Amino acid sequence: MKKSSSNKNLKRCKRGFGLIFFIMVYIAGIGPALAHKVTIFAWVEGNRVFTESKFSGGKRVHQGDVIVYDSDGNQLLKGKTDDKGEFSFGVPKKTSLKIVLMAGMGHRGEWTIPVSDLEDVAGSQTKITSSRKTAPKKTEKQAEGPHLSSNEMRLTVEEALDKRLRPVMKLLVESLEQHDPTFSDILGGIGYILGLLGVAAYFNYRRKSAEIDGKKTD
């Protein structure tokens, strides 16, 4: 009688475990999109700064607040991400820019653009304006032949490179910033916890052996 009831229990346990396992696998398989880490990354192109915001796992941040600060912590401008999680703005000031994303529910991401990135921008801006100013003269000179001046050539190449490199830059920046948990991270964490357990067990052992020693000397 007892045996049959324990058998029944065992069956039930197995079924319960199977169900839990199924739920776990199901949930894990649904797809990696989570909301406990949010990242924003930004890159400079021409005289605009482009930003893209995501929750780790790739879900875009809709309508997240993006706030831009200068190096002294003064707020320069504020905006909202669109449905693709993107937001762009003209370079407001030649300083290192701290771009902060507030995605709600306590989620915050940050990205800093160093001044060195913007020096290029300011340079190319002046280049553009200077080339515009000198443009008429050049066309007069160039009337002789179809070749471009070295300055114009450089600008055209830079522009084309910017355009071509944009996806590469995005990928690079993304790979630098994105760090989704890897299997080794997970195992590492569990290892740490087991290590702590080991430390506790060691102290327990010392305490117990001290007790036993105490009893022996008594």
Add this chain to the structure above:
Amino acid sequence: MHISEGVLSGPVLISGIALAAVGVAVGLKKLDYDRIPRAAILSASFFVASLIHVPIGPSSVHLILNGIIGLILGWGAFPVILVALTLQAMLFQFGGITTLGVNTVIMALPAVFCYYLFGRLVGRQPCIALSAAFVCGALSVFLSAVMVGLALTFTDENFLKVSYLVVTAHLPVMIIEGIITAFCVAFLKKVQSDMLPE
């Protein structure tokens, strides 16, 4: 549930650390050596559970499992959750080092609360025990969500608005955690009933 770095104001962070320190001290005092392996296993489960995501609705959330941790360990939930959160912050960049105190309190305090509320009921007959376990799992997540709202109130966000957002985002998790907690309790009652509080 993990509040990022740089969102909360100084006083909130400091009071979070203070509360967490008290909780951890009480927890370590109550956690005797014989229950340490149990605590380690629960800590590991909590650590991994955050990687299981439930993407329903506009946002997506992850399992927390603070209900079952509270039910089995009581005050021991504080050190267990602190250890797991520290590792998550270091290895996964979830939350942050400065917000460890606040995040620990957000997840461990509801666990302890639920322990006192449901600990006795779990020892009763299966019907009551299972429903108590379900409510325990769900309520601990709900309370954690409310605490996130509370923590964010002190910076400039509106308490009711944020709490509403966080709670609705966690509704599916509440149900799933309720089911998981009930399953765990049912299993433990059969196999290892001394793990549950009397």
